[in-house]
Amino acid sequence: MKSVLLLTVLFLSTFCYSQKHELGNVTIDELKEKVCPSDTSAVAAVLFNVGKTYFSYAANEGFQLKTEVIAKIKIYKKEGYDYANQSISYYSYGGDVEKVDVSKAVTYNLVNEKIEKTKLNSEGEFNEKVNKFYSRKKITMPKVKEGSVIEYKFEITSPFFSTFPEWQFQKQIPVNYTEFTTYIPEYFTYNISFKGFLTPVIEKNGQRKSFDINSKERTSRARITSTQFSTETTEYGESISKYTLSNVPALKEESFVNNIENYTATIEHELSAIQYPGGLFNSYATTWESVTKSIYENENFGDELNKDSYFEEDLKALNVGAVSDNETIAKVFDFVKSRMNWNEYNSVYCDVGVRTAYKNKTGNTAEINLILVAMLRKAGVNANPILVSTRANGISLFPSRTSYNCVIAGVESNGKMTLLDATNKNAQPNILPIRDLNWFGRLIKKDGTSVNVDLMPKSNSKDVVSIIASVNEKGEVTGKIRDQYFDYNAFLFRQTNNSISKDSYIEKLEKRHQGLEIGEYSVQNSNDLSLPVVENYDFTSTNSVEIIGDKMYVSPFLFFAITENPFKQEKREYPVDFVFPDQDKFNISLTIPPGYVVETLPQPKAMTMPENIGSFKYIISNTGNQIQLLYTHDTNQAIIGSEYYEALKNFYKEIVNKQTEKIVLKKA
Structure with missing residues (x-):
């Protein structure tokens, strides 16, 4: 079992008053202390943090695994109050469970130049x-305010030693000192x-080290029993x-990062072998093949996958026997999506089982997609x-029994793979919920073998x-917009907007773009997944439009322009994750006001990144009182390695430059 230390609190500043x-x-x-010396922006x-x-x-009971952690946190700002709370995950199902004990949890404050100490209460x-x-053990420290210092200790006792709790050396606030020590008997290899x-x-x-084994022996002689x-x-x-690590800077969030914990300094232990004195050598070494095999055999x-009698009548009613594979896939997929409701629990294992889940029309990811x-x-x-492994679960770089936490379906037909996830009502073949888009999965065949x-x-x-659109002499732009969303863009639109009212959506759109007022509005195909929204x-x-003297400066992209480069860091260590490849296409026709002519137009431009990772084309022309702009921006890879960061940064710099360039009109 894996006991993950989910610490809502952790980690530190670079000041150090005591070496102990x-x-x-x-x-x-x-x-x-009012501010963190190493990072004045730090909220805590x-x-x-020593474990x-x-x-x-x-x-x-034999061997048990114990983990002890002590931590000391400084709170600088109100935004850092959450670091005075903590959450520790532990296994709590069945007879063999983990136990968590919190002690020495104290909030310290300075009151009238004296230290006030407040202990955590029940x-x-x-x-x-x-x-x-x-389950989670959660604590909320008392009397927390700006300037507080928080201390706590917790212990986890576990009967499972297949994995250690993972230890994170780095957090989103500065870490002054972090230490993790393991004590492993010679019988265990990790x-x-x-x-x-x-x-x-x-x-x-x-x-x-040593341990004692106590035993007793009873003997009987001449009707006398002795022990x-x-x-x-x-x-x-x-x-x-x-x-150990010292003076660790805060882990800063960057734009377009999958899951920051994929890149957080962390150590993990997984059991490889056990050999007790005089006993057999038991190997637990894992490969991707063995991991999937163990899941399949559970x-x-x-x-659960091999059960099928519970849905036979419903399958017959779908009448899929005489249609093509594609039609069969569509019918069955739509039926399961319509019938089943996801309980928002990810797992590779069934909880209540496929029969009960099917009957109740509710299940976890394993139950719904195994059905x-x-x-x-x-x-x-x-x-x-x-x-x-979902995006929230992280990327599994090494084979582990905890590498996966979710199940989807795959169909192989005519040499092509179609991916399906029936837990989301807006999903389509090869349009998965965003949580699933996490590099590679592992397909398990009927014989238990598996492939990436x-x-x-x-x-x-x-x-x-x-x-x-048209520009009038006051600089107001009026017109009509048609916006078509395809594939994942349509999926995201439906996920975000189908559950809110039209008025709420229009209000959100107007707030996003200052100076925008929307008149008549309509949306088509929001529920017809076969068509673009x-x-x-x-x-x-x-x-x-900006008017200066007798000239107008017109932004041809209107309120759609990208005005700021999302990539600001000098260097980047993490890959850039755009989630899915994307194309933005604009066809803009502007009519200039009577009495004005075009003085200058932006120059056309085309740019392509190395390896054709991305490109854009900007073509603009003027005929009479009409201005035509055609713009296409392609991002051809979902994930872009950090080695291309400088090129990507410069690419977006040029995009911002082009999209913020003005058309200059002057009075005729």
Whole structure:
């Protein structure tokens, strides 16, 4: 089982008043600190965060895994109050469960030049059920205000040692000192993996440990029973590894990042082998093939997938026997989407099972999409489940039993793969919910073997805007707009706007663009997934033309212009994730006001990035009182490596320059 340390709180500032990382040593100077010396924008900082994971032996229970963490946090601003709260995830299903104990949780404040100490009370500590398998221990520290220092300790006791809690050295606030130490008996071997771009200092050591096994033996002689007690002491070697980092800067969010935790400095441990004295060598080493095989053989996956009697009558009613594969896929997919409702729980395993989920019309990702696969197979289609790690779950760089947390469906036909996810009402074949678009999944075949499947879209989703407008002598622009959304752009439009009223949407649109007033508005195909979403509306814009003297300076992109480069950093370590390839296309026709002529037009321009990652074309012309602008911007890859960052930054610089250039009109 994996116990993930989900710390809402953590990590630190670069000031350091004490070299000892112990609780209870809060000073007046620490409480008086107004800003973080290393990052004046920091809302909070972790003075230290120290953890250790070790094995504890109990006579009746054997080895247990224990993790202890102590932390000290400084709160600088109101926006940092959330760092005084903490959430710790733990496994809570069945007989073997994990336990979490919070202690020494104290808020320190400076009151009349004296240190006031407020302990966490029972009202600030509670457990929250996350799902069938996991719960959270949550604490909310008392009397938190600007200047507070927070301390706490927690312990996790776990009967599972297949994985350690992952340790994050880096957070979104500065970290002054972070330390994680593991104590591993010689019987256990772990695979260790690192994420992120920071390398901790590693110290390795060892020591001898022992545990006692108590036993008793009863003997009977001449009708007299006696009991003899004995203790056997077993010695073993224990390897100690300490990982430290100091003065870690805050992990800054950047534009177009998939999941920042993919790039956060982290260490993970997964069990590789166990060999007790005199026992057999048990290998737990994982490959992608073994991970998927173990999931497939689990009764809550493979056995559930093979059930099909519960939907037979409904499948017959769909009358899919005499139609093509594509029609069968469409009918079954639409039926499952319509019938089933996702309970917003991601899992590779069924919870209540496919029969109950089907009956109740509600299920998790595994139940809904295993139902879909089973129905497609029953209908004669070559369908298989695909294991996915959602974007929130992160990218799995190494094989692990916790690599995947979601299931979708895949259909192979005529040498092509069609991806399906019936948990979302707006999904279509090869148009998946955004959470699924996370590099690669693993397709499991009927015989239990598996292959990688690329989840990322390859074709560009279009957004086509047509504008016919006129500029009057006051500089007001009036006209009509037709905006067509295709594929993933249509999916996102439906996800965002289908649940709100037309008035609310128009209000949102007008607030987004200063000086915009929308008149008559209509939208087509918002519920017809086979067609693009089409918006038509009349508009007036009072913010697209500047009049200086006898000249007008017109922004031809009106309120659609990209006015700021989203890529501002000098360097970038993370890939740029646009989610899906995209094409923005504009066809703009402007009529200039009577009595004016064009003095200058922007120059046409075309630009292409290396490897054809992206391109744009800007073509503008003038005939009489008509100005025509044709613009196409293609982003041809969903994910762009950081090695192309400088080129991408310059590419967007040119886009901003072109889209903000003015047409100059002068009086004739």
